[in-house]
Amino acid sequence: MAKFDLTSHPHKRFDPLRRQWILVSPHRTERPWQGQSEASSEDPLERYDPKCYLCPGNERASGVRNPPYTGTFAFDNDFAALQPDIPAGEIHEKELLVAKSESGTCRVVCFSPRHDLTLARMEVADIKRVVDVWAQEFSRLSNQPDIQSVQIFENRGAMMGCSNPHPHGQIWANQSVPDLLGQEIASFQEYFDRKRSGLLEDYLTIELESAERIVVSNDHFVVVVPFWAVWPFETMLLSRRRVACLSELDDQDRTALADVLHQLTVRYDNLFQTSFPYTMGFHQVTPECGNASGFSFHGHIFPPLLRSPTIRKFMVGYEMLASPQRDITPEAAADQLKQLSKVHYLSER
16 A cells, blocks of 8 residues: 555645645646636736826726825725725524624725836835835724724736736725634634644744745745645745734834745746736734734735646635645645746846
């Protein structure tokens, strides 16, 4: 009987943050693909687009005109999913029809006045300004008495539902704690109660010892393909010291965060020599979100591409009905990413 091998045999891996199992099927990586392929051509963007709602000086769909901003620019979302000052109310019908009002605020953060850039193409100093705005917005919003959660995220690329290529992200501040963050907070608390140590701190120690899944790092942050990753080239950003949120990072921390984001996004672009799509967001806790002992600020990056710029991973069938599943192992994905050049492929031409 052959010895069980993570690199070739089907197996399950446990995600201690969401407390779920992920099916890994490494033997399927060689299967032929005859399914949907995405368009591979990318039209080059201009530095300024007179029709873009986010470029400096342009009028947005709401009729509001952007100022002629020259750096990072944040404003209230014109079509916000959450709204402040809505009437409170609840519905409970036989424990099956349950609803509750949810107030909040949605913000948009333009990373740069240039329409043609992405984080991968920006200078570290310019990304640092974005990080500073993220921290300022988090601090301001999280200190409002009716806010318990502040979710900062970026949907990069049309494949991830982004309707405007101008480099930007969003911030949604909720009256309550969303389910996924709530699950993580409970996992951190349960682990801390048992171990009297931090879940991600202990996990980072394991990753630093093996170095098998580390993609990029610096003195403050480490990016790994997590052992329990779901998406093919999913990564997680970990802080070397425990902080609860962005506003606890000092100036050196923020520069280091900008640096590691630049290192990672350049490698993503270099992987398939395309402007790599992803959803990226940070999990952090506010003063109002409740008990979160052992919680560590961290980032999740979920890219959909599987084996080329035109072939994506679909979460369907088994994933929607049973549990998440992946083919390429996290170790193989990390090895591919870490071997890539730290210089953007467009800069090498």
